[in-house]
Amino acid sequence: MSYSKDTQQLFDNWATSGRAEGMERGHWTRALQALQNMPISQGERLLDLGCGNGWATRWLLERSGLGGSAIGIDVADSMLQRARSQSVELSNIEFVNAAFDELPWPDHSFDHAFSMEAIYYAPDIAQALRSIARVLRPGGTFTMCIDFFEENPYSASWPTRLSIEMKRLSESGWVKAFEDAGLSVEDHFRCLDDRPPEASATPEQQQETLDFRQNIGSLAVRGRAQ
Ligand SMILES: C[S@@+](CC[C@H](N)C(=O)[O-])C[C@H]1O[C@@H](n2cnc3c(N)ncnc32)[C@H](O)[C@@H]1O
Numbered sequence: 309m310s311y312s313k314d315t316q317q318l319f320d321n322w323a324t325s326g327r328a329e330g331m332e333r334g335h336w337t338r339a340l341q342a343l344q345n346m347p348i349s350q351g352e353r354l355l356d357l358g359c360g361n362g363w364a365t366r367w368l369l370e371r372s373g374l375g376g377s378a379i380g381i382d383v384a385d386s387m388l389q390r391a392r393s394q395s396v397e398l399s400n401i402e403f404v405n406a407a408f409d410e411l412p413w414p415d416h417s418f419d420h421a422f423s424m425e426a427i428y429y430a431p432d433i434a435q436a437l438r439s440i441a442r443v444l445r446p447g448g449t450f451t452m453c454i455d456f457f458e459e460n461p462y463s464a465s466w467p468t469r470l471s472i473e474m475k476r477l478s479e480s481g482w483v484k485a486f487e488d489a490g491l492s493v494e495d496h497f498r499c500l501d502d503r504p505p506e507a508s509a510t511p512e513q514q515q516e517t518l519d520f521r522q523n524i525g526s527l528a529v530r531g532r533a534q
Pocket of ligand 1: 407
């Protein structure tokens with residue numbers, strides 16, 4: 309299984325210090341636009357990659373309706389514990405310790421997959437995307453939503469600030485990476501966010517957040533497996 313131990317430790321620490329719920333609040337509005345763009349039908353089996361506290365996995369479960377199911381994967385055990393403890397009243401949902409590039413399921417196991425702010429932590433993006441394409445049924449889709457990409461200049465400093473490895477591609481670079489992995493891109497778009505910045509942030513941070521949310525937005529890419 310290939311992932312960075314530094315990344316796993318960072319997110320284990322974030323989970324124990326309450327930052328998983330901070331990410332949920334921060335990502336929710338933009339992620340929802342990408343989630344609602346997914347072509348999910350009742351009863352389908354769905355995968356959430358880099359699930360954190362599992363908020364998107366629970367949304368996918370609800371969206372899959374009667375007979376549907378959802379699995380969230382993550383490499384940080386503390387994230388998985390939070391995801392499980394927040395899902396105890398639900399059935400047909402599961403959280404599994406697994407890395408993007410070595411998904412422990414046979415070919416064609418899922419109808420659709422989603423990931424919010426996670427895939428760029430994969431040490432090898434091409435291998436991660438091929439692994440995701442492999443577990444999708446022919447015609448199944450993968451929707452990725454990210455804030456860390458070249459057209460968002462405010463994200464350039466994140467690897468240095470977090471002291472971990474992150475792969476920063478452009479929008480066209482992501483489209484090509486999907487296509488190279490066998491995921492035919494049928495949509496890519498930005499998810500904007502009209503919420504005001506957090507009042508506790510500095511004026512400079514508030515200005516960055518406003519510019520990001522109103523003018524840049526999260527990048528969503530949806531590719532279809534062949
Ligand atoms: C920025 S968090 C986003 C969590 C969640 N999707 C959200 O939006 O709140 C990224 C998550 O991806 C997980 N992750 C990082 N590298 C991974 C890998 N190679 N395989 C699986 N999960 C990974 C981290 O442990 C972390 O929980």
